[in-house]
Amino acid sequence: MFGRIDHIGVAVEDLDGAISLYRDRLGMPLQHRETVEELGVEAVLLEIGDGHVELLTPAAPDSAVGRFLERRGPGMHHVAYQTDDIESALDSVRASGLHLIDEQPRTGILRSRVAFVHPKSTGGVLMELVEPAKDR
């Protein structure tokens, strides 16, 4: 159903401070920075092997990441599994009885197509399915 771990998403209050930690102190190259309107976040991708760390900070009032920060504080927010066919992956997840937050894919960072699975059906883990853009 999934190819590999695409990234872990980390909720941060201070994006520049977090970049300094991951890029300058942990040595992960910064790949991309983008405000993702549809998700209400400012996001940064850093490279680690063939995967990424995605730093997320709220870019809109009442965003999901903002509510997460209020409730739990900064830390791991989600894990993203890569697929090359998100419709088929969504069908499989749906057929297995898990509860989707997104019945249809939304546009994520770097024009990827993403959908989230509700943590109530996955033992408290917010899972993202991500189909990267073909020319990424």
Add this chain to the structure above:
Amino acid sequence: MFGRIDHIGVAVEDLDGAISLYRDRLGMPLQHRETVEELGVEAVLLEIGDGHVELLTPAAPDSAVGRFLERRGPGMHHVAYQTDDIESALDSVRASGLHLIDEQPRTGILRSRVAFVHPKSTGGVLMELVEPAKDR
């Protein structure tokens, strides 16, 4: 400093139920199950691409994972970054001013060598460094 994401660690209250979710519903092959005495956990590794999901449940009273479950409930517990030289990685982490939980590596699952970095110095993210056993 780190090669790639080795695994994400997930704290669970019901290990068999979690195996059913990850193996049977999400389709990740089960690789290994082990009680890791030094960490006070019963752990299961499932395969996802060249990485893993590690399910963790307490195997001893007053274990770190047990305290995590009491405080936060089930969910993502840590992210593990792979290294082929954990002493060198620990030196780099130490030199960058981060606070180590383990000054010396401990024995993790499948005879890996592991050390944790304190989440207070990493924006709330519990990070594990892992050097797999050479013959793993």
